[in-house]
Amino acid sequence: MALDLLVRGGTLVTPHGPIRADLAVEDGRIVSLALDVFAPAREEIDARGLHVFPGVVDAHVHLNEPGRTHWEGFETGTRALAAGGATSFLDMPLNSSPPLLDARAFAEKRAHGEAKSWLDFGLWGGLTPLNLPELDELAACGVIGFKAFMSHSGLDEFPAADDVTLFEGMRAARRAGLVVATHAESDAFTRTLSQVAREQGRSGVRDYLASRPPVTEAEAVGRAILFAEETGAALHLVHLSTARGVALAAEARARGVDVTAETCPHYLHWTEEDVERVGALLKCAPPIRDAGTREALWAALKAGLIDTVGSDHSPAPPDLKNGEDFFAIWGGISGAQSTLNVLLEDGYWQRDVPLELIAAVASLNPARRFRLGSKGALRLGADADLALVRLDETFTLTELHDRHHGNPYRGQSFRGRVQATYLRGQRVFAWAPGGALFDESVRGQLLRPAKETA
Numbered sequence: 001m002a003l004d005l006l007v008r009g010g011t012l013v014t015p016h017g018p019i020r021a022d023l024a025v026e027d028g029r030i031v032s033l034a035l036d037v038f039a040p041a042r043e044e045i046d047a048r049g050l051h052v053f054p055g056v057v058d059a060h061v062h063l064n065e066p067g068r069t070h071w072e073g074f075e076t077g078t079r080a081l082a083a084g085g086a087t088s089f090l091d092m093p094l095n096s097s098p099p100l101l102d103a104r105a106f107a108e109k110r111a112h113g114e115a116k117s118w119l120d121f122g123l124w125g126g127l128t129p130l131n132l133p134e135l136d137e138l139a140a141c142g143v144i145g146f147k148a149f150m151s152h153s154g155l156d157e158f159p160a161a162d163d164v165t166l167f168e169g170m171r172a173a174r175r176a177g178l179v180v181a182t183h184a185e186s187d188a189f190t191r192t193l194s195q196v197a198r199e200q201g202r203s204g205v206r207d208y209l210a211s212r213p214p215v216t217e218a219e220a221v222g223r224a225i226l227f228a229e230e231t232g233a234a235l236h237l238v239h240l241s242t243a244r245g246v247a248l249a250a251e252a253r254a255r256g257v258d259v260t261a262e263t264c265p266h267y268l269h270w271t272e273e274d275v276e277r278v279g280a281l282l283k284c285a286p287p288i289r290d291a292g293t294r295e296a297l298w299a300a301l302k303a304g305l306i307d308t309v310g311s312d313h314s315p316a317p318p319d320l321k322n323g324e325d326f327f328a329i330w331g332g333i334s335g336a337q338s339t340l341n342v343l344l345e346d347g348y349w350q351r352d353v354p355l356e357l358i359a360a361v362a363s364l365n366p367a368r369r370f371r372l373g374s375k376g377a378l379r380l381g382a383d384a385d386l387a388l389v390r391l392d393e394t395f396t397l398t399e400l401h402d403r404h405h406g407n408p409y410r411g412q413s414f415r416g417r418v419q420a421t422y423l424r425g426q427r428v429f430a431w432a433p434g435g436a437l438f439d440e441s442v443r444g445q446l447l448r449p450a451k452e453t454a
């Protein structure tokens, strides 16, 4: 019997480190990893000179469909992800409209994803004061977990969780065996500081950065951890922008709290000076910090204290990314395509981060945390989700596939071009000098968290 696919002669980035081996695929799954596979295959890839990574599992993406597909949608967003080596992703409950707060919105978003997503996808449910009674039903639908904002989300239809809501939501999540993800910035700090700045007519980049100081994150992280400890809920701290936030998570984990930490490529790549220079394309919340903080985040990542790196891809149309008042501009960075590029250039090449650690934060750890059993690693029986990368090829990122032109990574130079991406053994993306090729026949499937094992 012939194999479906044989990847020959590549360097496989396994959880134990890179190894030179062949990789064989049948029915979308990895069926052999061996020095030499001698079997006929319907498709063979000569992967000599390439590194084979597990497909990126981006646990933090805002595709905004339905309702705000003109900001970003499944079609364009997942092309960008695929071109960056991602094979699965978890979509946030906002900024789609309606936001994903009940079973009906779940069904609607799921249908859009199944029709248009090029990649496998899971759906986060929202945790807001509006939908506490819906959480059990959302869990039954198969949400990945519940996402809460501790400060204003930017959209009134997705209100921040007050302390009681967050606490009660964690109790419900604990019952359902699901993770709560928090956007951890103190509402008291951010609200007051931004109000004062705006009243005084201070609305520039530095004024915005100063309105969300690091203590804002530390305070909210501490409170979220306290609630997780009290309720026994699993907590995932998204987009930590400071090493202080990461350290608080590590300390809590050491005393038995079930907490994981995410950071994003933008906190690892850019600094405040870049935000001043580039402007709105680098506006996000929490904001990008100084160079010392960036280095401290890299140190934390190298020490294994950061569990996952997610893009927090959150684009908006150009008119929302424009204007004099930096507070009024949409906060969100377009980064779906460049997570692996940043980790390879800034991490592997510039800071000696081992490849298996990059694969851990980009693929293995998010797959484990959200119980996506068949995803995240090159191992027997896993889905054949692969990113083929020419590690030493320098290139300038010019061909971007997300919806809008405004992308801060346009024109950045990286080493490590993604040559091709395979979803369950099918090629979904291939780089070509004349322009990327996407396989129209590939379609993503809904991912649900596996049942909890005791």
Ligand SMILES: NC(=O)N[C@H]1NC(=O)NC1=O
Pocket (backbone or CB within 6 Å): 062, 094, 095, 153, 154, 155, 183, 283, 284, 285, 286, 314, 331, 332, 333
């Ligand atoms: N609503 C939304 O996408 N918000 C994201 N954007 C950002 O900069 N931080 C976020 O949490």
Ligand SMILES: [Zn+2]
Pocket (backbone or CB within 6 Å): 183, 238, 239, 285
């Ligand atoms: Zn957020």
Ligand SMILES: [Zn+2]
Pocket (backbone or CB within 6 Å): 060, 062, 092, 312, 314
């Ligand atoms: Zn986000």
